[in-house]
Amino acid sequence: MNRYLKQEIKKAFEVSVPNQKKKTQFLREFPRSPISMRQFILIQITYLRKGTVVLSGLFLLPVLIGADSINLNILWVISALIPFLGLLAVTESTRFAIYGMYELEMSARFSIKSVMLARMSVLGLLDAFILCCLIPLCYRNSSVSLLQTGVYLLVPYLLTVNISLYLTRCFHGREVLYSCMCAAVLISGGSWGLHIAADFVYQISYVYWWIILFLFLIGRMAQEIYRIMKQTEELGWSL
Amino acid sequence: MDIEEQYDKIFRYCYFKIADKQLAQDITQETFLRFYRQDLRLDSSKELPYLYAIAKNLCVDEFRKKTVYHAENIEEKIVCDRSEEWINRLTLRSVIAKLSKEEQELLLLRYVNEVSVTSICKITGLSRFAVYRRLSKTLKWLKEELKKEGFSE
Numbered sequence: 001m002n003r004y005l006k007q008e009i010k011k012a013f014e015v016s017v018p019n020q021k022k023k024t025q026f027l028r029e030f031p032r033s034p035i036s037m038r039q040f041i042l043i044q045i046t047y048l049r050k051g052t053v054v055l056s057g058l059f060l061l062p063v064l065i066g067a068d069s070i071n072l073n074i075l076w077v078i079s080a081l082i083p084f085l086g087l088l089a090v091t092e093s094t095r096f097a098i099y100g101m102y103e104l105e106m107s108a109r110f111s112i113k114s115v116m117l118a119r120m121s122v123l124g125l126l127d128a129f130i131l132c133c134l135i136p137l138c139y140r141n142s143s144v145s146l147l148q149t150g151v152y153l154l155v156p157y158l159l160t161v162n163i164s165l166y167l168t169r170c171f172h173g174r175e176v177l178y179s180c181m182c183a184a185v186l187i188s189g190g191s192w193g194l195h196i197a198a199d200f201v202y203q204i205s206y207v208y209w210w211i212i213l214f215l216f217l218i219g220r221m222a223q224e225i226y227r228i229m230k231q232t233e234e235l236g237w238s239l
Numbered sequence: 240m241d242i243e244e245q246y247d248k249i250f251r252y253c254y255f256k257i258a259d260k261q262l263a264q265d266i267t268q269e270t271f272l273r274f275y276r277q278d279l280r281l282d283s284s285k286e287l288p289y290l291y292a293i294a295k296n297l298c299v300d301e302f303r304k305k306t307v308y309h310a311e312n313i314e315e316k317i318v319c320d321r322s323e324e325w326i327n328r329l330t331l332r333s334v335i336a337k338l339s340k341e342e343q344e345l346l347l348l349r350y351v352n353e354v355s356v357t358s359i360c361k362i363t364g365l366s367r368f369a370v371y372r373r374l375s376k377t378l379k380w381l382k383e384e385l386k387k388e389g390f391s392e
Binding site for chain 1: 250254255264268271327328331332347351378382385
């Protein structure tokens with residue numbers, strides 16, 4: 001009886017809007033509530049895939065667990081793995097490009113540019129946190145200085161991010177994902193290979209070259225992000 | 240908050256308060272405009288009670304102007320339909336009309352507009368316990384009255 005009565009109460013109070021046209025027009029022209037930057041970022045965080053965040057966090061595991069048990073110097077293991085952290089960040093922030101969702105993102109409340117910037121900032125901060133944990137942990141278990149540890153980890157990361165961002169601009173759909181994965185694998189292999197075949201580049205005398213490379217990659221990354229933003233602006237005209 | 244969803248609910252609430260469709264729609268739109276003009280940073284739990292508070296105040300203002308309250312006749316809308324469903328609805332409406340305005344408001348908020356009890360407390364200023372007690376008492380009374388009137392399921 002209760003459920004039926006409640007349904008009947010609903011019907012008893014039912015009343016239709018007299019002027020449907022007026023309602024539609026009002027809803028169409030209604031000024032949306034302004035949203036603070038904090039709220040916007042928090043909304044974007046909820047859209048990030050949990051798997052990406054968990055996988056990014058897993059990069060800490062080899063250091064925390066394997067540092068003492070693995071015979072190898074953990075720095076080189078992490079250095080070879082770190083490109084995949086960059087890959088995760090780039091593929092997550094440009095997910096709309098991988099799945100061909102440009103139109104949907106552009107018709108939404110916020111511009112594709114601001115959504116992408118927000119996602120990149122959030123993932124960038126997450127990666128920065130992970131790297132901030134990794135660098136001192138790797139330094140503790142390696143024979144090189146803290147500065148060297150930092151650049152040896154950051155250079156492969158930044159290189160992957162740079163190439164992945166470039167590939168995101170050049171390819172469309174699933175090709176972006178495959179090409180970025182390919183780049184990450186190559187950089188990872190290259191990093192490990194460099195450690196095996198040309199160990200001398202990791203000597204202290206070469207550290208300045210590493211720092212120059214690091215700064216160059218930072219600059220290139222800023223340039224790539226700027227180019228991607230410009231490209232998303234142009235999408236509005238080409239769609 | 241979904242404006243489209245809330246539009247109809249606020250309209251229903253305003254219509255319940257002032258019984259004039261055109262005016263209720265105007266007040267509904269004014270409610271939303273005032274709500275967003277305030278540019279408040281409210282928790283999502285406080286948004287709905289605040290929206291209802293604006294609607295309520297606007298209805299009270301209109302009521303005070305005495306420009307309204309030519310209640311529309313429900314009977315007129317039933318165009319020679321004598322089906323059981325309509326008879327039931329008519330019976331229910333007449334029984335609901337016997338309830339106090341506060342009890343009717345509670346029914347509307349809880350069962351028609353599906354507002355949470357927490358929000359109802361904020362809108363009406365009643366305690367949680369009072370809301371539950373009044374609702375169950377009203378439902379019980381309705382059932383008894385409907386039985387007397389021969390309301391069929």
